[in-house]
Amino acid sequence: MFYRELGKTGEKVSILGFGCLRFPTLNNDPDRIDEAKALPMLRRAIDKGVNYIDTAYPYHGTGFDNPGASEPFVGRALRDGYREKVHLATKLPSWLIKGREDMDRLLNDQLRRLETEVIDFYLLHSLDIKRWKTLESLGVTDFMDQAIKDGKIRYAGFSFHDSLENFIPIVEGYDWSFCQIQYNFLDEDFEAGKSGLHYAAGEGLGVIVMEPLRGGSLALCPEDAKRIYENSGLDRSPAEWALRWIWNEPEVSMLLSGMTEMSQLEENLNIAGKATPNSMSPRELEIVREVSGIYKNRIPVGCTACRYCMPCESGVNIPVSMQIYIDYHMFDDDISQARNKWRYKLVLPPENRASACTDCGKCLERCPQHIDIPRELKKVVEVLES
DSSP, X not given: OOEEEOGGGOOEEESEEEETTSOOXXXXXXXXXXXHHHHHHHHHHHHTTOOEEEOOTTTTSXXXXXXXXXXXXXXXXXXXXXXXXXXXXXXXXGGGOSSHHHHHHHHHHHHHXXXXXXXXXXXXXXXXXXXXXXXXXXXXXXXXXXXXHTTSEEEEEEEEOSOHHHHHHHHHTSOOSEEEEEOSTTOTTSTTHHHHHHHHHHTTOEEEEEOTTTTTGGGSOOHHHHHHHHHTTOOOOHHHHHHHHHHTOTTOOEEEEOOOSHHHHHHXXXXXXXXXXXXXXXXXXXXXXXXXXHHHHHOOSOOOOOOTTOSXXXXXXXXXXXXXXXXXXXXXXXXXXXXXXXXHHHHSOGGGSGGGOOOOOTTGGGOTTOOOHHHHHHHHHHHHOO
């Protein structure tokens, strides 16, 4: 396992962080973590050198307005001496803040839920410029200063979903220690992108990458992309190509991976033990560019299955509908497409399928990818419910 310095904090963090949004669940119920599988995974990661654990207030819950199961589970999982081995990160649910008292109340509740006296890395969750200006007017900078002074948090940062144009004023708006951005080989120019990565690092911030595999899409591999990888002569999985591409950037402090199976963890640990900055040759980078073009032509919608859109008031399971829709387009052979149609109807009862959408539009304001979800769900119906 390699380690990098997290910006001006000076802290050494593993280049692989454990993202606690996608633990294995019981009966596909997102708010019921399968602790018998998740606990060994998390502790195995820590035992192998992963020292950054990232969770959030609503993860594994019934919606982003309610506390989820992830924080309490992480608190329990870090008993028996594991808390002392890691940097613990969680996030203030910025959309729930109506006044300064909400900030203090939520932070204190998170400390209790996580069974800790201090949160090492505390982020303002899912900032865009509008939300930042609201929080700023409510005294969030004073809140972070006081929380650091009181020893409740060690470092303040933010996760970001907006344009590069709005990323810069947020970086300049406070003495941040780090930030978290979406970045992968399909998203070089999306949101903060490569320019934002270099800008933040130049300002001394540690930069953490989320969605390195685009919600798992980059671990899938259509035949024409697979041939390009195979012709390289390098024995790497699609996931390894995607992760190495990110770790090749010296400005990236670490990336977060949400792992649902032990095999995924083991693969990521193996890759993290080999990836170093500036280690990819010009030819390897060209291979990734070629594959990127293929993915861009195939992926019909930029959903990353983050679940920020849930719960849907009409009952639609938006993330699962979108992911099966993406999988359908990733492979163009009849057998794979038929299998994805069958899978869609197997895992989603009629009341949770895309056709249950009432076009209320409430999901639009919650989607960090700015997807026109009702419009895309109509396409899901056309393809998967025909």
